[in-house]
Amino acid sequence: MVCLGNICRSPLAEGILQHKADEAALNWTVDSAGTSNYHIGSPPHHLAQKVAKMHGIDISRQRGRQFKKEDMLVFDRIYVMDNAIYEEVKRTSRELWDAKKTELIMNELYPGEDIDVPDPWFGTEEGFHEVYEMLDMACEKIVNPNP
Ligand code: 4NP
Numbered sequence: 001m002v003c004l005g006n007i008c009r010s011p012l013a014e015g016i017l018q019h020k021a022d023e024a025a026l027n028w029t030v031d032s033a034g035t036s037n038y039h040i041g042s043p044p045h046h047l048a049q050k051v052a053k054m055h056g057i058d059i060s061r062q063r064g065r066q067f068k069k070e071d072m073l074v075f076d077r078i079y080v081m082d083n084a085i086y087e088e089v090k091r092t093s094r095e096l097w098d099a100k101k102t103e104l105i106m107n108e109l110y111p112g113e114d115i116d117v118p119d120p121w122f123g124t125e126e127g128f129h130e131v132y133e134m135l136d137m138a139c140e141k142i143v144n145p146n147p
Helices: 009-023 046-054 083-096 125-143
Strands: 078-080 102-104
Touching: 009 046, 009 125, 046 125, 078 083, 083 102
Parallel strands: 078 102
Antiparallel strands: none
């Protein structure tokens, strides 16, 4: 799960997908990162933590890290939160870039529509709830593609 800061959107996505995968007894390892170096070592935004907790998900132990091109090799799937992040992941992955394993996360729900998960960083708590609902639906589809 990749966003810009690794403190708002991708920590929520990591928490939601790991929670759903665990509930489904899938042996998945979910991780997240940011393309920027702004918040390396920081816990998730307090409103991301609050909204996750309201849904019974504890993301407080996550810490920000920066995406590195080797992540392209380590993980089977790379989900990015918006179109700008997609381009940045492509650029920084260089020779390791793999278009087949990289996807805009909302394309899981709305294939080919290239919808962004909006950045809630400058907004209010409402923005974090909106992001949570989008990611919850997308992660449900990832865990259970053919309900
Ligand atoms: P995120 O949100 O990419 O969803 O973690 C942001 C967090 C921090 C900043 C931008 C976006 N920032 O500019 O510090």
